[in-house]
Amino acid sequence: MTETEAQASSPEDSSAVESKVPSRSMKHSGLLKSTVINGWPLFWLLSLTLSAFTLIAMSGIDMSSPDGVSHMISRSVRWAVPFIYLVLASAAVPVLFPSAFTHWWSRNRRYLGLVFAVAMAWQGTFIFILSNLHSSYYYEDVYYLRDELEGSSGYLFLAAMVLTSFRFGRRHLTGAQWKVLHRCGVYFLWAYPFSVYWWALYYYGHAESIDYFFYWMGFLAFLARIAAWGKRRATRSSSLQPEALHRSAGILLIILGLSASATGGAWQASVTEILTGPAWSANLELWLPFWPLEPFLPLFAIGIGTWLFTGAFENAESYDLTRQ
Numbered sequence: 001m002t003e004t005e006a007q008a009s010s011p012e013d014s015s016a017v018e019s020k021v022p023s024r025s026m027k028h029s030g031l032l033k034s035t036v037i038n039g040w041p042l043f044w045l046l047s048l049t050l051s052a053f054t055l056i057a058m059s060g061i062d063m064s065s066p067d068g069v070s071h072m073i074s075r076s077v078r079w080a081v082p083f084i085y086l087v088l089a090s091a092a093v094p095v096l097f098p099s100a101f102t103h104w105w106s107r108n109r110r111y112l113g114l115v116f117a118v119a120m121a122w123q124g125t126f127i128f129i130l131s132n133l134h135s136s137y138y139y140e141d142v143y144y145l146r147d148e149l150e151g152s153s154g155y156l157f158l159a160a161m162v163l164t165s166f167r168f169g170r171r172h173l174t175g176a177q178w179k180v181l182h183r184c185g186v187y188f189l190w191a192y193p194f195s196v197y198w199w200a201l202y203y204y205g206h207a208e209s210i211d212y213f214f215y216w217m218g219f220l221a222f223l224a225r226i227a228a229w230g231k232r233r234a235t236r237s238s239s240l241q242p243e244a245l246h247r248s249a250g251i252l253l254i255i256l257g258l259s260a261s262a263t264g265g266a267w268q269a270s271v272t273e274i275l276t277g278p279a280w281s282a283n284l285e286l287w288l289p290f291w292p293l294e295p296f297l298p299l300f301a302i303g304i305g306t307w308l309f310t311g312a313f314e315n316a317e318s319y320d321l322t323r324q
């Protein structure tokens, strides 16, 4: 499949975004148009590099011990996380910062997503080794029903997304089904690592600097989507002035959300206690992925704040987060 065909095969292609990028910036994008860093060559370049680093890391680790394999599970997923963040933000960045670079980023999102899949395939391989060769360690020290359901759902999404990234898989879905699958999948696969690092920072209390880095990168990636959505709403409804009360409430919620995103440790315990107070909610926590959603609450607040700020009701017609 050629690069053009590959891009055409993706319903979520970047043509809508492309048309909004100033043509002047495109003239200066010679390097970013190089075939080496676009499409399949970009995919191979990144996949082979991360695979080489994974093999090098493996060579220095005792793979016959469960601790060694567990270490490789963490190691390999760290290669994957930046790519799902890049994919999540890819449609938003050209809206916020139109440039040749953000256009390149958005245009190559399909390949960045496939690189994420390669890195996750490494993690899947190490999980397979751990659960099969060290099953007593796996089921005593690692296995936890809710994590297993979260992780397995993630892999199911990933497999379906990879298969439907190619024409042979895509032809079994309508355009609308494809969009639902890929949007839900990207959100889920972003939510998993984002929440892992949120808990590392605000609950377990022994976060490393890389945990901070991944938490804030994940936060910024989602924030970019909210900001791009807000910008589109504000642009479309420039003639409609939201009520002052809505704008003020919106600003307050955005400030609250931003503050909460940096202070999770201060409110996590009491919020979890409140949210899991009812028996049905405590029960859901045992198996429902991410429930009761503590890591995402600041982003919900920022999203609702943006909605109010950009004219919650005045701008009802352009309420269309899914366009991104």
Ligand code: HEM
Residues within 6 Å of the ligand: 070, 071, 073, 074, 075, 077, 078, 080, 081, 127, 142, 147, 148, 150, 151, 152, 154, 155, 189, 192, 193, 196
């Ligand atoms: C059934 C599937 C899965 C299993 C059994 C599993 C298991 C594990 C294990 C054993 C670790 C290492 C924990 C430690 O060293 O303390 C880990 C870490 C991690 N996993 Fe998974 N995982 C699964 C799916 C996923 C998925 C779908 C994602 C989403 C991207 C993901 C993201 C992560 C992250 C972000 C870490 C932390 C890495 C770090 O230390 O920085 N996992 N997982």
